[in-house]
Amino acid sequence: MAVRTLTINDKLVSSPEGATILQAARENGIDIPTLCQLDGLSTVGACRLCLVEVGPAGRLQAACVTQVAEEMVVRTETPKLREYRRMIIELLLTERNHVCSVCVANHHCELQDLAVKLGVDHVRFEYLHPHLPVDVSHELFGIDHNRCILCTRCVRICDEIEGVHTWDVSGRGTNARIISDLNQPWGDSPTCTSCGKCVQACPTGAVFRQGSTVAEMEKDRQRLRFLLTAREKREWLV
Amino acid sequence: MDLNELNGIAADQQASRKPCVIRCCTAAGCQSAGSAAVLKALQQAVAEAGKQDAVEVRSVGCLRLCCQGPLVQLDPDQRMFQKVRPEQASSLVAALDGGTTDAEPCDPAAPFFALQANVVLVNSGRIDPEQIEHYIAADGYQALAKALTEMTPQDVVEAVTRSGLRGRGGAGYPTGVKWSLVARSQGERKYVVCNADEGDPGAFMNRSVLESDPHSVLEGMAIAGYAVGASQGYIYIRGEYPLATQRLQTAIRQAGRLRLLGTHILNTAFDFRIDIRIGAGAFVCGEETALMASIMGERGTPRPRPPYPAESGLWGYPTLINNVETFANIPQIIRRGADWFASLGTPKSTGTKVFSLTGKVRNTGLVEVPLGTPLRVLVEDIGGGSPSGYIKAVQTGGPSGGCVPAHLLDTAVDYESLAAVGSIMGSGGLIVMDDENNMVDVARFFMGFCMDESCGKCIPCRAGTVQLHRLLTRILDRKATRRDLVLLEQLCGMVRETSLCGLGQTAPNPVLSTLRYFRHEYEALLRGERRHGGPHPDDQ
Ligand SMILES: Cc1cc2nc3c(=O)[nH]c(=O)nc-3n(C[C@H](O)[C@H](O)[C@H](O)COP(=O)(O)O)c2cc1C
Ligand code: SF4
Ligand code: SF4
Ligand code: SF4
Ligand code: FES
Ligand code: FES
Numbered sequence: 001m002a003v004r005t006l007t008i009n010d011k012l013v014s015s016p017e018g019a020t021i022l023q024a025a026r027e028n029g030i031d032i033p034t035l036c037q038l039d040g041l042s043t044v045g046a047c048r049l050c051l052v053e054v055g056p057a058g059r060l061q062a063a064c065v066t067q068v069a070e071e072m073v074v075r076t077e078t079p080k081l082r083e084y085r086r087m088i089i090e091l092l093l094t095e096r097n098h099v100c101s102v103c104v105a106n107h108h109c110e111l112q113d114l115a116v117k118l119g120v121d122h123v124r125f126e127y128l129h130p131h132l133p134v135d136v137s138h139e140l141f142g143i144d145h146n147r148c149i150l151c152t153r154c155v156r157i158c159d160e161i162e163g164v165h166t167w168d169v170s171g172r173g174t175n176a177r178i179i180s181d182l183n184q185p186w187g188d189s190p191t192c193t194s195c196g197k198c199v200q201a202c203p204t205g206a207v208f209r210q211g212s213t214v215a216e217m218e219k220d221r222q223r224l225r226f227l228l229t230a231r232e233k234r235e236w237l238v
Numbered sequence: 239m240d241l242n243e244l245n246g247i248a249a250d251q252q253a254s255r256k257p258c259v260i261r262c263c264t265a266a267g268c269q270s271a272g273s274a275a276v277l278k279a280l281q282q283a284v285a286e287a288g289k290q291d292a293v294e295v296r297s298v299g300c301l302r303l304c305c306q307g308p309l310v311q312l313d314p315d316q317r318m319f320q321k322v323r324p325e326q327a328s329s330l331v332a333a334l335d336g337g338t339t340d341a342e343p344c345d346p347a348a349p350f351f352a353l354q355a356n357v358v359l360v361n362s363g364r365i366d367p368e369q370i371e372h373y374i375a376a377d378g379y380q381a382l383a384k385a386l387t388e389m390t391p392q393d394v395v396e397a398v399t400r401s402g403l404r405g406r407g408g409a410g411y412p413t414g415v416k417w418s419l420v421a422r423s424q425g426e427r428k429y430v431v432c433n434a435d436e437g438d439p440g441a442f443m444n445r446s447v448l449e450s451d452p453h454s455v456l457e458g459m460a461i462a463g464y465a466v467g468a469s470q471g472y473i474y475i476r477g478e479y480p481l482a483t484q485r486l487q488t489a490i491r492q493a494g495r496l497r498l499l500g501t502h503i504l505n506t507a508f509d510f511r512i513d514i515r516i517g518a519g520a521f522v523c524g525e526e527t528a529l530m531a532s533i534m535g536e537r538g539t540p541r542p543r544p545p546y547p548a549e550s551g552l553w554g555y556p557t558l559i560n561n562v563e564t565f566a567n568i569p570q571i572i573r574r575g576a577d578w579f580a581s582l583g584t585p586k587s588t589g590t591k592v593f594s595l596t597g598k599v600r601n602t603g604l605v606e607v608p609l610g611t612p613l614r615v616l617v618e619d620i621g622g623g624s625p626s627g628y629i630k631a632v633q634t635g636g637p638s639g640g641c642v643p644a645h646l647l648d649t650a651v652d653y654e655s656l657a658a659v660g661s662i663m664g665s666g667g668l669i670v671m672d673d674e675n676n677m678v679d680v681a682r683f684f685m686g687f688c689m690d691e692s693c694g695k696c697i698p699c700r701a702g703t704v705q706l707h708r709l710l711t712r713i714l715d716r717k718a719t720r721r722d723l724v725l726l727e728q729l730c731g732m733v734r735e736t737s738l739c740g741l742g743q744t745a746p747n748p749v750l751s752t753l754r755y756f757r758h759e760y761e762a763l764l765r766g767e768r769r770h771g772g773p774h775p776d777d778q
Contacts, residue, residue: 045542046696048736060735065542087732091701124725125705150694169537169694172520174704176694 006072021063021074022050032076033085033114035203036151037064040228041160047151049085049114052076060084082118089115094125095174096132097146098204104212105205108219111149112204128174135180137187140194141209143178148206150176154198161228166192178206239497240505241383244374247496251375256294258334259313260284261363262322265300265449266481267442267603271321273308279324280310283331293334299450301363303350304603310341311363320344349619350601355590357582358566359606362450367485370492373453379498381569385461386506389572394465395421398568400576402588407433407524407561408638408665408740410587410653416558419548420466423556428468430459431533431552431559434475434482435517435524438636439687441667443592444562446604448475448482451566452489456512458565460499461572463510466558471512474529477519486514521637521691525739526559528693539693540739561665563592583609587652591663597633597670598624605668607651614647617670624672630774631671631755635664637684637691638744640751641677645776660751662744673773677756678763681749682710688745699742702733706749716766723760727753 002017008025015024020043025032035047045065053075054061063076075081092098092111100106132145152169155178159165166189170179180186198207200219262268262277280295287293301309306320312334319330319341329339345351365372373379385394399414420428432455436444448455459471475483490512493499501509515533517523523538530552532538551557567589571579580588587609593616596602600622607616617623617632631641634651640661642649649655653663671680689703709726712718730746737743753760758775 044695045738048696048698048738051736062542062738083728084732084736087702087729088697088736091697091705094705095701126708128704149697150700171694172522173689173692173694174700176700 004068004070004072006068006070006074008074009076015068017068019068021052021054021061021066021068021072024068025063025074025076030076032063033118034064035110035114035149036153038153038157038201039225041153041156041201044152044156047088047149049088051081051084053078053081085114086118086120089118089120090123090125092149093120093123094127096128096130096148099146103147103205104208105147109205110203130174135186136210137185138189138192138194138210139187141186141196141199141207143180143186143207144205145177146206147204148178149204150178151203152178153201153203154178154207157197157201162193162195162197164191164193164195167198241387244379244383244504247371248375248377251371256292257314258289258293260293260295260330260334261298261301261311261313262295263299263301263307263309263363264297265304265446266479267300267304267446268307268309269481271307272324273322275324276308276310276322276327279327280330283327286328287331289331289334293331296366297368298364299362299367300359300446300604302354302359302604303344303601305601306344306603309344311346316346318344318346350603350605350622353607353615353620355582355606355608357570357590357606358447358454358563358592359450359604360570361454362446362604365451367450367452368488370453370489370496370498373451377573378453378569379457379504381572382457382460382464382498383504385464385572386504386508391421391465391467394461394572397571397576398465401567401571401579402576402583402586403564403567403571403579404587404653405561406563406567406591406665408635408662410663413560413564416548416560417462417465419546420468420556420558423549425556427470427553427555428466429552429555429557430463430466430468430471431526431529431547431557432459432471432473432562432565433524433526433529433559434473434479434562435521435529436476436479436562436665437519437521437524437691438665438667439684440594440596440669441636441665442594443604443666445479445482446594447562447566447592448479449485452482452486453493454566454569455486455562456489456493456499458568459512460503460510461568462558462560462565464508466556468558469509469511471510472515472533472552473512474515474517474523474533476517476523483514483516490514520693521687522693522739522741525741528739529559530557539695540741542738563666584650584652586654591651591666593666593668595621595668595670597668598626598629598672598674599670600625609652610650612648612650613642616651616668617647621670624670626672626674628672628773628777629670630673630675630771630777631677633661633669633671633680633748634667635662635747636667637687638662638740638747639664639667640747641671641680641755642751643755643774645774660747660754662747673771676714676769676771677752677759678710678714679769681752682707682714684748685710685745688741692741692745693739696736696738696742698733699737699739699745702729702737702742703745705729706733706746710749713760713763714769716763716769718764720764723764 045062050063136142333339404410
């Protein structure tokens with residue numbers, strides 16, 4: 001396989017042709033924040049947290065969807081990137097009702113982790129406080145739209161891994177919503193197999209297992225890895 | 239159908255032409271002013287006068303001065319009449335023989351008409367858009383015949399490249415370069431797509447072209463298909479354009495019947511079909527990757543590029559996407575030559591551009607001028623200036639564009655000059671503003687548009703436009719502090735640099751350009767002064 005040599009944060013790294021900047025960075029122990037990306041799922045480049053500066057002009061490119069190229073020069077931590085990433089988190093926190101102290105995902109939430117890591121200690125934008133429903137019609141799971149960041153991981157895992165496509169997105173702009181089937185209660189979904197993959201994939205407390213109380217929802221990402229390895233490599237390793 | 243038969247149709251059409259023609263505009267602008275009734279009354283009046291053999295009443299496309307519709311023009315003497323009412327029909331027919339009419343005249347020698355060019359709109363207002371014979375008699379489909387019989391696909395690409403034509407959909411990407419990329423792309427199938435989504439507020443250029451001369455777009459697409467090796471084309475048109483859609487359907491049917499579309503076009507081995515896909519009125523579906531998703535039956539949201547459509551477009555095959563007006567230029571480039579086209583406009587922005595002139599200006603309507611024409615000529619001479627006598631700014635490029643202040647009205651309308659003053663050419667919307675317009679309000683209007691039209695996929699645009707809109711509202715409500723203004727500018731930069739597609743990337747432009755030229759209006763609101771428009775301090 002052809003190899004590409006590039007520079008990430010002044011460090012010379014090599015990476016197989018066709019790999020993304022994100023993969024190359026992770027292989028080399030360089031951490032780039034992500035939210036919409038999840039190993040094994042297709043990439044959508046939607047959250048924009050993984051933006052990095054590329055080339056002498058420092059053009060911003062999403063690391064999860066940009067392929068490495070020979071002699072590419074990448075910077076993953078600059079004052080501008082730090083500032084933009086913080087703003088993205090602030091925009092998410094103000095867009096819906098993220099009240100961590102009463103959330104099932106408290107301490108197990110990727111949004112919260114990123115907010116801490118990026119030093120978001122205050123929010124400069126107005127809280128929008130939308131009125132959003134919680135759907136607990138499913139016998140095992142629930143979806144709380146107040147916590148949803150529209151990363152579409154649930155949509156993709158249900159479609160691409162479970163092969164069911166229960167979830168999709170309706171509406172546009174800030175009115176966009178995750179819906180099950182034809183915008184009906186999740187419990188009425190004729191397609192959902194209750195496999196729980198969306199629960200595992202969700203980075204926040206938006207899709208949860210019922211009966212979880214505050215801070216109880218821990219995600220088992222290993223389970224997803226296991227499924228993917230089994231599917232892609234036909235290896236059933238635990 | 240071969241070239242001889244094509245020429246035969248043209249000759250028959252010319253031979254059957256009656257000595258007098260009354261042209262009545264039935265494009266959407268005039269129809270909304272009641273031109274369908276005028277057309278009917280004119281036909282009746284001709285019949286009553288027993289002049290059917292000498293006078294043809296023709297339904298034509300846009301005659302350009304849409305604000306004065308319904309418009310009627312008499313041929314041969316070329317007199318024009320505006321705001322025509324059905325009861326004036328018989329006197330108009332009598333006027334053909336020198337009789338008097340009480341219909342309100344409209345001077346075809348006025349600067350509004352005289353300063354315009356006639357390339358894309360050459361047939362607009364002259365031929366009946368629902369009669370393919372009219373188009374053929376005006377040299378229609380000759381370019382396709384020439385391309386298919388005298389040129390190789392590479393020759394066609396080269397001609398388009400040499401013409402210097404740049405995409406009319408907004409970004410001004412060189413059309414020849416795009417065509418050669420698609421031509422060189424490998425794929426067992428390729429597609430040609432015409433972008434007729436035209437969602438900018440105040441823009442109606444593409445609609446007018448489709449309503450007035452649909453065959454020019456079909457011919458341009460067929461030539462493109464031949465050049466890049468595609469045999470299927472799609473026209474993606476917004477659902478709000480029923481008349482344009484209906485005229486396109488008629489045109490496609492007629493062209494198919496004459497074998498100018500379909501299989502073995504003009505007795506050659508070239509096959510090309512065109513189908514229409516109707517959008518549901520989402521601005522973002524004009525973005526090429528969202529448009530393709532919509533054609534494929536998916537949710538119309540953009541995806542990151544690369545891969546570009548030229549490499550991987552519809553169903554993963556190489557796809558050429560161009561704007562309506564880009565395609566409408568092609569037949570003439572092929573027929574009259576690349577050098578002729580390149581001689582129009584400026585060296586870097588060749589040809590002409592169609593604009594829809596609206597806002598605080600006397601003459602609103604459809605305007606075509608050579609690129610490089612000063613903005614001042616467009617708004618003061620062609621547009622006749624503003625009714626209040628004061629022009630404060632001209633907004634170009636719609637929600638992705640900016641406001642050019644009056645002191646820069648001598649800016650030439652070409653891709654580079656407009657970019658240099660912080661605006662863009664865009665697809666051709668021109669909105670004139672006077673001192674009644676508060677520029678912060680203008681910025682908020684466009685931000686509200688982007689906020690409503692954001693697809694919601696990426697966070698900076700989805701949530702950022704909402705916050706920008708809130709900040710602008712706070713400023714307008716005189717509740718903002720200086721920190722809000724700083725935050726506004728920071729957020730503009732962030733949304734511009736981090737959004738996934740052009741919608742978000744350009745959404746801050748109206749704010750940035752009004753901040754650049756009209757910062758004093760923001761400052762006045764911060765100081766708590768009453769919100770009003772007012773002239774630019776330099777103009778007082
Ligand atoms: C939000 C958005 C809306 C757009 N809307 C249109 C449109 O209505 N018509 C159009 O031709 N191009 C539109 N474009 C540009 C297209 O993506 C594409 O560049 C264009 O159709 C290419 O054609 P051209 O090279 O002939 O200009 C839009 C782009 C964006 C980002
Ligand atoms: S539980 Fe499984 S099938 Fe049901 S929505 Fe979630 S991922 Fe899809
Ligand atoms: S429910 Fe969870 S996984 Fe689905 S889009 Fe919302 S945040 Fe993402
Ligand atoms: S920039 Fe706006 S319209 Fe474009 S993908 Fe992002 S949310 Fe959608
Ligand atoms: S992780 Fe790359 S855009 Fe979300
Ligand atoms: S629509 Fe009739 S003149 Fe433009």
